[in-house]
Amino acid sequence: MSTGDYLRYLRAMKGGPTPQEVEEATGVKAGDYRQMEQRYRAIGSEEELASLAAYYQVPAEELTSRVQWTRKALSAALVEAVEQDAPIRLEMRSGHTVTGKVQWSDLGSALLLLDNGQEMVVQRHMVERWQLVEA
């Protein structure tokens, strides 16, 4: 999970403060926090990440270690799954694991068609790990 997705997860766990509220509380430059959550490339200095880690009460390494893990990695995996028409396995932070074929994916979520015919829309900030399953 990338820093951006993880930050979004932490924000959800904290009760859903807005990015502006987070910025005010942490001193992160206005507009930066949203970009940290949403942009592909790594955004934010180490000081900002440390400040956010303190705000969310997690170790700073939890954030800094994910800096190189870009959001694009998950997007690329979802696109690849579509192109190869291969199922993808998503491990979620809640402990759930689902496997299905990707129908679409966008900035915030992806639709999987599960084996049982059910459709599941997974919010991407819930996905901890993923793996393409050989068809």
Next chain:
Amino acid sequence: MALDLWQLRRQKRMTIDELARAAGVHPALIKAYELGERSIPERDLERLAGALEIDVEEIKELSDPPPRGPSRSAAPSTQEEDAPARPRYDSTAPRYDSGSRYSNDPGRSSYGNRSNDAPRYGEGRPSYGGGESRSGFGGGEGRSSYGGGEGRSGYGSGEGRSSYGGGEGRSSYGGGEGRSSYGGEGRSSYGGEGRSSYGSEGRSSYGGGEGRSSYGGGEGRSSYGGGDYNRGYGDRSAPRYDNDRGARPARPPYRQDRPGGPDRMDRRMDRPPKKPGGLKRRPQVAPARPSQLEHLKILLQQLDMSGDDLLRLAGKPLSMLNRKEASHLLTTCQEMIAERKPERPKGKRQRPYLPESVDEHELVYLTQVQLDNSPMHLTLFNGSTLEGTLQGFSPYALTLSTNGGDEITVQKLAIAFYQVTPAPERAATPEAAPEAAAEAAAEAAAEEDES
């Protein structure tokens, strides 16, 4: 260490006019620079350094004015350059008077005391701080002092009888045993044992040796200002200061005389005057870039356009296009392609502001779910679940109607995932899915790139 301009000029034995000519700087400006009235701008620093054949850093930007003294022009510095070491201004200061001349005329005009028609510096009265000394800077009857004391001592202190202006002083300016005086009859030496004098009868040498020249005047064989300066300066060859330019030793050519051609100022002068309001030449438009042509070919292929179509569109073949025309044609082709593209699905989204907002595909999907009234099963981040049908949604929230009839609005951010039992006719079949899904996924990825 940077030196004052006047010091450097004197070291090079140049007059202000010569320096001005060589550097292309007005003499009045140079004078102002030397007097410290103006600091030297960088441009002039460079010119002056070039003319003096030194580095710019060697010139002080703001000169200290030269000490008021007899040596005002291209005279060799009596202190800096000829003394073997730092001259001693000790007990018996040299004199500066009695016949030493600073003019062309070997005769009379002088800084000293014997001249009748020259400006006098002192005229017998103390100046330059000298207590009771009778003479000033070289004038009068000698005994002037440069530095003070009771008249006899000169530049330094002590009891020396010599003075900068005075009569019989036995000072030595630099050392040695000389009894020289800057004026008078002294037998001073500037360094060695010479008996030079700056003034009248001295048999001085300026740096040693036995030179008999004197820097000054009187009856001396050489004179500073004119006449037949013979030799001196100790063991160095002596330049002439007779203002007879023709007889001067050869000097390195000034800039304008060098083989490289005239200096900058001359070049500037030679430049033809600018025409008022002259037209600038317009650059010609370059031919189309290869990348433009390549891109055009691809676009024309997408548009299924033949060579004839292109001729109709552009008026000329691809190879004849210039950069501007190619750019224009590219825009036209892109617009034509955009017109051919199918419309995007309804419910075109606005770019969400909050990261968790409903994005394009989810918006379409939720709209359909709402229309189908399909049952949803939501799982939230805290592990709790909700079941119901979708009544409505905003970018940041979903409103469900639970089975009990309640309506619950859930923040989008709080949702981990949700499942929908699709209506039979809308169910995505494995056969139909890949192509549409691939397109959708690629679009999503592209948009995410943009964001």
